[in-house]
Amino acid sequence: MSAPKIVFPHVMKTAGTSLIEALQRNYSTKEILSSASTWSQFRMQTPDTLSPVRFVRGHFGSGILRVFGEHNGFTPICLLRDPVERVISHFWHYKSASDDQRFPFMRNDAFTLEEFLDYPEVQYLVCNYHTANYSADLVNSTDLPDGPVPEVSELNLSQAREFLDQCACVGISEQLDRFAVQLEYVLGLHVAIGATRHRSYARGGQVAAETLAKIRRLNEIDYELYEQAKTLSQRQRLKRSRQNPNGPDPTGVILWRAGYPFWGAGWSNVMGTGSDSHIWSCQTSADLHFNVASGMQYTVLIGVLRFVAPVQAGGFSVYVNGSQVSYATVPLQVAKGMGHVYAVSLKYLDSTHLSLALRVDDLMSFKDVANDTDDTKRGLALTMVMLIPNDMPVPTPALKTDTSV
Numbered sequence: 001m002s003a004p005k006i007v008f009p010h011v012m013k014t015a016g017t018s019l020i021e022a023l024q025r026n027y028s029t030k031e032i033l034s035s036a037s038t039w040s041q042f043r044m045q046t047p048d049t050l051s052p053v054r055f056v057r058g059h060f061g062s063g064i065l066r067v068f069g070e071h072n073g074f075t076p077i078c079l080l081r082d083p084v085e086r087v088i089s090h091f092w093h094y095k096s097a098s099d100d101q102r103f104p105f106m107r108n109d110a111f112t113l114e115e116f117l118d119y120p121e122v123q124y125l126v127c128n129y130h131t132a133n134y135s136a137d138l139v140n141s142t143d144l145p146d147g148p149v150p151e152v153s154e155l156n157l158s159q160a161r162e163f164l165d166q167c168a169c170v171g172i173s174e175q176l177d178r179f180a181v182q183l184e185y186v187l188g189l190h191v192a193i194g195a196t197r198h199r200s201y202a203r204g205g206q207v208a209a210e211t212l213a214k215i216r217r218l219n220e221i222d223y224e225l226y227e228q229a230k231t232l233s234q235r236q237r238l239k240r241s242r243q244n245p246n247g248p249d250p251t252g253v254i255l256w257r258a259g260y261p262f263w264g265a266g267w268s269n270v271m272g273t274g275s276d277s278h279i280w281s282c283q284t285s286a287d288l289h290f291n292v293a294s295g296m297q298y299t300v301l302i303g304v305l306r307f308v309a310p311v312q313a314g315g316f317s318v319y320v321n322g323s324q325v326s327y328a329t330v331p332l333q334v335a336k337g338m339g340h341v342y343a344v345s346l347k348y349l350d351s352t353h354l355s356l357a358l359r360v361d362d363l364m365s366f367k368d369v370a371n372d373t374d375d376t377k378r379g380l381a382l383t384m385v386m387l388i389p390n391d392m393p394v395p396t397p398a399l400k401t402d403t404s405v
Contacts, residue, residue, distance in 0.1 A: 003027055003242065003261065004187050005074040007056040009064055009151075010037075011133045013089040014081040015173040020057045021269060022180065022193045026245070027055045029259040029270050029277075039150040042067075061151035062163045063136035066144065076166060077183070080130055080229040081173035083219035084212055090125050091116045114211055117218065124152050128221040134160035160225050170232035179233065188242030190289075192265030247291035254290055254387040264288035268378070278305045281379035285319075287357040288385060294352045297390035300344040301330070302356075303383040308364040312379060315361030318344055321354060339383070345390075356385060 003026040010016040024032050030052045036042040037058035056068045068074040081089075091113050094106040103122060105111060117126055124132065135153040136145065145151070153159075164170055169186050171179025180191035216223065245261040248254050256262060258277040259270050266286030267279045292298065300320075307313050318327050330341035363377035 003031075003054060003189060003245070004240075005054045005068075005072070006187070006189075007064060007068040007074040007076050009060050009062050009076070009078060009133060010057055011078075011080070011086075011130055012059060013086050013093060014079050015176050016057075016079055018193055019079060019171075019176070019179070019191075022191045023057070023183070023189060024055055024269070025192075025264065025267070026189050026261050028261050031055055031261075033057065039145055043144070059151050061133040061136055061145065061153060062138065062160075063145040063151070063153065065138050065163075066136070066142055069138065070166075075168045075187070076163070077169045077171075077187075078134070078164060078167045078229075079171045079173060079176075079179065080226055083128075083130065083222040083226060084215045085173075086129065087117075087126055087215050087219065088113065088207060090129075094122075113207065117211070117214060124149055126215075127218045128155055129219075130222045131155055131157055131160045131225050134163045134225070136163075138163075155221060157221055157224060161228060164225070164228055164232055167232070168237070170229050172226070172229055172233055175233065182233070185239050186237045188240040190244075190263035192263075244289055244291045246289070248293060248387075252293065252296070252389040254292070255384070256288065256290075256386075257384045258382060262288050267382070271381075275383075276305070278381040278383045280381050281358060281360065282363070282377065284361070284363060284379065285357050285359045286379065286382075287355055290354045290356065290385075290387060292349055292352055292354045292387065293389075294350060295348055297348055298346045298354075298387045299390055300346060300356070301384075301386040301388070302327070302342040302344070302358065303385070304340040304342065305381040305383045306339050307360070307380050308366060308378050309369045312360045312362065312364060313340065315359075316342075316380065317359045318342065319355075319357040319359065320344070320346060321349075321351065322357075339381075354387070358382065 006023065008016070008020065008023070010020065031054040033050070033053045033056045035049060036045055039060060042058075042060070053068070056064060056074065058064070062076075065074070065076060091106075093100065094103045106116065116122060129152070132152040132155055135156040137153070137156070137159060145153070169179065169182045171182065176193060180193050183189045183191045244263050246254060246256050246263070258279050264287045266281055266283035268282050270277055270279055272278055302318070318325050325344050325346070327342040327344045330343055358380060360379040363379050365375045365377050366372040367375040
């Protein structure tokens, strides 16, 4: 069963990036609208790009439902944040974000939060930004939003409330883990967010009580919507179950490649294309889950394009259903340019679930090991996993391991 069609109008500074990374693992790369996250980018898309899409996310506001709405089989979800916290986070975002420099005047150290609240150019960010994102008229217009800030519509609390009501799942950032459970329960999605939160630029220091009070006054409408969101986040819906997308084909083989949907945690987004596609482990232990045939023996092949540094290969280990297993390294001439291929032989499994965890002792960044500015901590770049029943020929020379489970 395929993952449901989801549309997520991402409001900035609500932990949406963390949620998106978790959600899109349920979809193949061609099913994700990754080539457009704003209306200006969306207008450049072709029908060939849009036709296979099943997961839409970006800074579109609720107006994106004019294209990806119920009429096209899409289910909306939304995520809100305490309005005061969102405004403060937005302030620090434009102070520090290297990839978003729309307001360069804010980078001046002398520019304060209090000035941010009164500066005309950013008032749409300061006042009721949530509600404006969700105020699009979805009934009387099929035109795509336009203007300098097309994700924002004229404030209409009634229409924003209606949008929240039609969302299958409504979450609040302060209870992101609860929202993940709701998405799993209601939509059958696998949502493993983990402890990492992305793109946080907040700095220390107390905000004056009078400043906090002013932000709250500027967002009175957003607080009405936020209270509704907190109520809706508690509602119960019918449970939907969905099969793990990684199960055996008619021959019994299970093949996963970077870019396929997967259930698991601890991985980056897909990088590269074609044979170079890979995902990086971004935790010391990252896992994938598979549905397997109980009572079957498997040979597991694990393709690793590279490590950040060769020293990490020395601390590489493999765990199956929580137990460490031995592996053999496939000769490079057999691996055919794939980097490293490791093989694990598994004895009879007494479960239909197989959790494959790949571990490294330490995460490293390219900045740590080379003249590079990339300071993202990573482990290994995974390209593929193949599970082959042991009554089938293995497409590599015979491999031996010290122990098996």
